[in-house]
Amino acid sequence: MSADPQDAGPRRRFPSSFYNTITLAGTALAAISLGLILFLMALEALSHEHKPYMGIIAFVILPGFLVVGLVVAAIGVLRQQRRRKLGLPSTDRLPRIDLNDPAQLRASVLVGTGGVLFLLLTGFGSFKAYEYTDSDQFCGTVCHEVMKPEYTAYQASPHARVGCVECHIGPGAEWFVRSKLSGAYQVYSVMFDKFSRPIETPIKNLRPSRDTCEQCHWPAHFAGEKMVIHDYFASEEGNDHWRLQLLMRIGGGGAGIAPAHGSHWHMAEEVEVTYVSTDDKREDIPWVRLRLADGTEKIYRDTEADFDEATLPDHVLRTMDCIDCHNRPTHHYNPPSRLVNTALQNGVIAADLPGIKGLLVGLMEADYATEDEALAAIDAGVRGHYLDAYPELAAGRGADLDKAVAAAQHLFKTNIFPEMRVSWRHFPDHIGHLTTDGCFRCHDGNHTTDEGETIRRDCNLCHTIVSQERISGDLVESLAGVEYQHPEDIGDDWKVLNCSECHGG
Ligand code: HEC
Ligand code: HEC
Numbered sequence: 001m002s003a004d005p006q007d008a009g010p011r012r013r014f015p016s017s018f019y020n021t022i023t024l025a026g027t028a029l030a031a032i033s034l035g036l037i038l039f040l041m042a043l044e045a046l047s048h049e050h051k052p053y054m055g056i057i058a059f060v061i062l063p064g065f066l067v068v069g070l071v072v073a074a075i076g077v078l079r080q081q082r083r084r085k086l087g088l089p090s091t092d093r094l095p096r097i098d099l100n101d102p103a104q105l106r107a108s109v110l111v112g113t114g115g116v117l118f119l120l121l122t123g124f125g126s127f128k129a130y131e132y133t134d135s136d137q138f139c140g141t142v143c144h145e146v147m148k149p150e151y152t153a154y155q156a157s158p159h160a161r162v163g164c165v166e167c168h169i170g171p172g173a174e175w176f177v178r179s180k181l182s183g184a185y186q187v188y189s190v191m192f193d194k195f196s197r198p199i200e201t202p203i204k205n206l207r208p209s210r211d212t213c214e215q216c217h218w219p220a221h222f223a224g225e226k227m228v229i230h231d232y233f234a235s236e237e238g239n240d241h242w243r244l245q246l247l248m249r250i251g252g253g254g255a256g257i258a259p260a261h262g263s264h265w266h267m268a269e270e271v272e273v274t275y276v277s278t279d280d281k282r283e284d285i286p287w288v289r290l291r292l293a294d295g296t297e298k299i300y301r302d303t304e305a306d307f308d309e310a311t312l313p314d315h316v317l318r319t320m321d322c323i324d325c326h327n328r329p330t331h332h333y334n335p336p337s338r339l340v341n342t343a344l345q346n347g348v349i350a351a352d353l354p355g356i357k358g359l360l361v362g363l364m365e366a367d368y369a370t371e372d373e374a375l376a377a378i379d380a381g382v383r384g385h386y387l388d389a390y391p392e393l394a395a396g397r398g399a400d401l402d403k404a405v406a407a408a409q410h411l412f413k414t415n416i417f418p419e420m421r422v423s424w425r426h427f428p429d430h431i432g433h434l435t436t437d438g439c440f441r442c443h444d445g446n447h448t449t450d451e452g453e454t455i456r457r458d459c460n461l462c463h464t465i466v467s468q469e470r471i472s473g474d475l476v477e478s479l480a481g482v483e484y485q486h487p488e489d490i491g492d493d494w495k496v497l498n499c500s501e502c503h504g505g
């Protein structure tokens with residue numbers, strides 16, 4: 001090995017092969033990254049507000065630069081050693097700076113100040129970038145087309161003031177890194193147009209809702225009942241109007257506060273409901289296990305499904321949490337019939353336009369390739385229908401027709417997104433049982449234990465039907481619960497079939 005004259009230098013702390021510009025540049029990059037990581041971590045520790053997106057920079061991007069810096073430094077060292085082995089002169093010596101030379105002094109001051117300024121700006125820039133990536137605006141609009149449905153529905157929801165990150169990431173570094181890693185893939189998929197339309201749910205690595213929802217709502221805290229009132233208008237000419245009052249048994253309790261009861265009974269500490277689903281939307285549930293803290297265990301099997309229990313180990317056993325019922329707490333995509341009922345009830349659409357309900361629902365449910373196409377079809381469909389069937393009405397009540405068209409277009413734009421193929425059809429809401437099976441995935445009267453116990457389907461188990469009224473007809477009302485009267489005469493079908501068999505999209 002040829003001796004390097006620099007080895008003889010007196011003040012060297014590192015082997016001479018470290019002293020070359022490549023290694024020096026790499027080391028500088030690594031050091032700056034490390035400094036920024038420490039800076040951001042200190043910022044996070046000092047700030048009382050929790051900022052989950054800090055991690056995208058502190059734990060993903062900057063460490064990337066750190067690693068690149070170290071690799072570059074190592075390459076510099078290896079290159080230097082190789083040159084030396086080959087007996088080549090060490091070309092990469094560091095320049096000598098002579099501060100007595102005014103030109104060199106000026107250059108050094110310039111480079112020094114520039115470097116410090118650069119560092120400060122990068123620090124400030126990272127801080128700003130971090131603040132921005134933490135905002136709902138970033139989550140909702142940067143990937144504009146992709147997130148439009150979620151962002152639109154979110155803005156109209158009870159959670160419009162709750163940040164995306166509160167539900168999708170939650171506190172702590174681990175989920176942060178996990179969701180950032182999957183986020184990196186998402187950025188790639190948007191850049192190269194590889195994302196699926198619509199974005200598929202259930203989200204595979206959504207954080208367990210116990211760590212997110214329960215930061216604000218916790219099961220032992222719920223108690224009691226809540227009144228829900230729904231109005232319905234029939235599809236035919238007469239626009240028959242019905243009103244239903246349900247007293248929802250939300251319940252809660254558990255953990256020694258009160259006996260677990262009502263819908264939130266499933267979430268009590270002493271209750272564990274676990275299930276297997278055979279489709280990727282968690283719609284078909286052939287096998288349910290109930291375990292109670294006192295050691296009781298029951299297995300309910302769907303008597304109508306042909307599920308082979310020998311395949312149980314191949315399936316994911318999922319323990320129920322909030323998302324198994326509240327899978328649409330904020331991205332609600334409502335079915336047209338519910339939207340139109342509400343608009344008729346509020347008077348946004350005149351309820352005396354003959355057959356308006358069925359007409360609008362039909363127009364909104366049709367298949368469209370784009371939003372523009374749908375809006376045009378709604379406009380033409382409504383005006384065309386009344387011009388043909390009720391020419392006098394069309395002439396005299398133009399303003400009401402304009403209002404109906406505008407309202408239906410607005411409801412369409414905020415609930416159905418043809419370009420992303422997002423609608424109530426693709427995202428069933430599990431609270432309820434009308435348009436999708438929801439609660440009836442288990443509570444359909446077919447899930448039975450070997451002893452013959454069945455997951456109950458009584459109409460007054462989850463809600464008390466306090467009253468049902470046919471406006472301009474009879475009011476049937478009782479606090480003990482009245483027997484349901486199906487708005488359309490379908491005999492006893494509603495007692496045996498799942499509602500979604502007729503009402504499903
Ligand atoms: C109240 C909690 C909550 C908030 C706030 C929230 N989400 Fe969601 N989000 C959910 C749940 C729950 C799901 C459905 C998970 C499942 O079915 O696996 C979901 C699903 C999604 C999906 C998958 C597609 C879909 O439509 O279901 C996307 C994309 C999404 N959210 C983006 C966002 C964005 C962007 C924001 C902020 C503008 C946001 N979310 C705010 C709870 C929330
Ligand atoms: C950061 C706090 C926060 C988090 C996290 C949060 N929520 Fe909420 N949630 C609220 C607030 C505040 C309201 C009340 C809004 C109102 O009254 O208008 C609410 C309302 C609700 C309601 C009643 C909605 C209605 O139509 O009246 C449900 C159901 C709900 N949240 C479920 C969830 C679920 C499920 C999650 C987890 C995926 C969740 N929340 C996460 C704060 C939160």
Ligand code: HEC
Binds near residue numbers: 217218228266326432
């Ligand atoms: C078995 C199904 C089920 C599960 C699991 C469930 N809920 Fe609910 N929850 C309901 C039903 C049903 C209602 C009443 C909905 C309605 O009619 O608006 C409700 C209502 C609520 C409300 C509104 C309460 C009010 O007074 O308006 C909140 C908040 C809520 N749930 C949060 C949660 C959270 C958080 C979890 C998870 C810890 C959870 N729920 C788990 C079924 C469930």
Ligand code: HEC
Binds near residue numbers: 274290439455462
């Ligand atoms: C994965 C299966 C499953 C789903 C989905 C499900 N439940 Fe249950 N539920 C059960 C089991 C098992 C029981 C216990 C058997 C029984 O009480 O009939 C139960 C019991 C109940 C009870 C009685 C609690 C008590 O006080 O004893 C209520 C109320 C209830 N569920 C409401 C709901 C509502 C509302 C939904 C839909 C939002 C729902 N459940 C969805 C499995 C399920």
Ligand code: HEC
Binds near residue numbers: 434
């Ligand atoms: C396992 C619980 C459960 C059982 C059993 C149950 N329901 Fe419901 N039902 C719900 C929930 C949850 C909702 C949603 C409430 C809301 O809209 O906020 C609902 C909503 C409804 C609605 C309003 C639907 C809509 O979207 O407009 C009707 C009507 C109804 N139930 C009738 C019945 C009848 C009839 C039976 C008996 C065959 C029954 N329910 C049994 C949980 C249940």
Ligand code: HEC
Binds near residue numbers: 337338490497
């Ligand atoms: C055999 C088919 C069938 C079954 C099963 C069925 N329905 Fe219906 N339902 C209908 C028809 C048909 C109408 C009239 C639709 C219209 O006028 O737009 C209707 C109307 C309704 C309406 C008013 C519709 C609206 O959106 O304005 C409600 C609410 C309703 N049904 C609830 C239920 C519930 C709850 C169940 C299950 C317990 C159920 N139905 C089961 C066929 C059915």
